[in-house]
Amino acid sequence: MSTGTGRGTGAGTAAIGSRRPTTWRNWAGTVASRPAREATPASVDELVAAIRGAREDGLKVKPVGTGHSFTAAAATDGLLVRPDLLTGIRNIDRAAGTVTVEAGTPLKRLNTALAREGLSLTNMGDIMEQTVSGAVSTGTHGTGRDSASIAAQITALELVTADGRVLTCSKDEHPDVFAAARVGLGALGVISAITFSVEPIFFLQAREEPMTFNQVTAEFDQLATENEHFEFYWFPTRATATPNATTAASARPLPRTRSAPS
Numbered sequence: 001m002s003t004g005t006g007r008g009t010g011a012g013t014a015a016i017g018s019r020r021p022t023t024w025r026n027w028a029g030t031v032a033s034r035p036a037r038e039a040t041p042a043s044v045d046e047l048v049a050a051i052r053g054a055r056e057d058g059l060k061v062k063p064v065g066t067g068h069s070f071t072a073a074a075a076t077d078g079l080l081v082r083p084d085l086l087t088g089i090r091n092i093d094r095a096a097g098t099v100t101v102e103a104g105t106p107l108k109r110l111n112t113a114l115a116r117e118g119l120s121l122t123n124m125g126d127i128m129e130q131t132v133s134g135a136v137s138t139g140t141h142g143t144g145r146d147s148a149s150i151a152a153q154i155t156a157l158e159l160v161t162a163d164g165r166v167l168t169c170s171k172d173e174h175p176d177v178f179a180a181a182r183v184g185l186g187a188l189g190v191i192s193a194i195t196f197s198v199e200p201i202f203f204l205q206a207r208e209e210p211m212t213f214n215q216v217t218a219e220f221d222q223l224a225t226e227n228e229h230f231e232f233y234w235f236p237t238r239a240t241a242t243p244n245a246t247t248a249a250s251a252r253p254l255p256r257t258r259s260a261p262s
C-alpha cells in the first residue's frame with residue numbers, strides 16, 4: 001500500500017509498536033525482504049499511528065500474516081506491519097450468525113474459539129496456520145460444491161487506509177471498497193478486523209480410496225454432485241508406467257454430514 005509522498009521527518013520511527021527491522025522471510029523460505037521499519041500494533045489506534053508515521057516518512061506499508069504465501073505478496077522494503085498482537089475474537093453475534101475477529105488471528109485459533117461456541121466457518125483450505133486476514137486477502141479456498149472461498153464468507157471488513165482513516169466496509173457501507181478489499185493482497189489498506197458469517201458446527205466424513213484415472217474422469221460428474229467436497233490427485237508418470245494400477249489415481253470424496261440435532 002502506497003502512503004503518498006512523505007516529508008521525511010522521521011516522526012514515524014517512534015510510532016507505538018515499532019521495532020528494529022530484521023530480514024523477513026516467508027514460511028517456505030523462498031522470499032526474503034528487509035523492511036525499513038516494522039510495527040506490531042496491539043490496537044487499531046497503534047495501527048493508525050504506525051501507518052501515519054510511515055506516511056510522514058514516505059514509506060510504503062505492507063501487512064503480513066504468517067507468511068504462508070509462496071509469492072512475494074507480503075514482502076516490502078517499507079513498513080512491515082506484523083499481525084502478532086492484533087488477535088482475538090471481538091464479538092459473536094448469534095442472532096446475526098456472525099463473528100468479528102481481529103485481523104491477525106490465526107485461523108486455527110478462530111476455529112477453536114468457534115467450536116467452543118458450537119459454531120463453524122462454512123469452508124476452509126487445506127491448513128489453518130494462516131491469519132484470517134492473510135487467508136482472506138489472497139482468496140484462499142478449499143474444495144466445495146455449494147460453499148465458496150474464505151473471502152466469500154465475510155460480511156464486513158474494518159480497514160485502515162493509507163491516510164490513517166478507519167473504514168468499516170460491507171455491502172451497505174463503502175461497498176466498492178468492500179468488494180475490492182475482500183481479496184486485496186494488502187494493497188488497499190491494512191485490515192484490522194473481519195466479520196465472518198458462521199453456521200452451527202458440523203462434521204465432515206472423509207472417504208479416501210484409490211481409483212484409476214479413467215474411473216475418476218468417467219464418474220467425475222457423479223462424484224462431484226454427490227459430495228460437498230471432492231478432490232483427487234493424479235500422478236501421471238505412475239499412470240503411464242502402470243496404467244491399470246489402482247494407485248494411478250486416488251479419489252478423495254468428502255461427503256458432508258451434519259450432527260444430529262440434540
Ligand SMILES: Cc1cc2nc3c(=O)[nH]c(=O)nc-3n(C[C@H](O)[C@H](O)[C@H](O)COP(=O)(O)OP(=O)(O)OC[C@H]3O[C@@H](n4cnc5c(N)ncnc54)[C@H](O)[C@@H]3O)c2cc1C
Pocket residue numbers: 027062063064065066067068069070073074103104125126127129130131132133134135136137138139140141142184185186187189190191192
Ligand atoms: C502448506 C500450505 C498450504 C496451503 N494451502 C492452501 C489451500 O488449501 N488453499 C489455498 O487457497 N491456499 C493455500 N495456501 C496459501 C495460503 O493460504 C495463502 O498464501 C494465505 O494468503 C496465507 O496467509 P498468511 O496469513 O500467511 O498471509 P501472508 O502470506 O503473510 O500474506 C498474504 C497476503 O495477505 C496480505 N495481508 C496479510 N495481512 C493483511 C491485513 N491485515 N490486511 C490486508 N492485507 C493483509 C499480505 O499483504 C499479502 O498480500 C497454502 C500455503 C501453504 C504454505
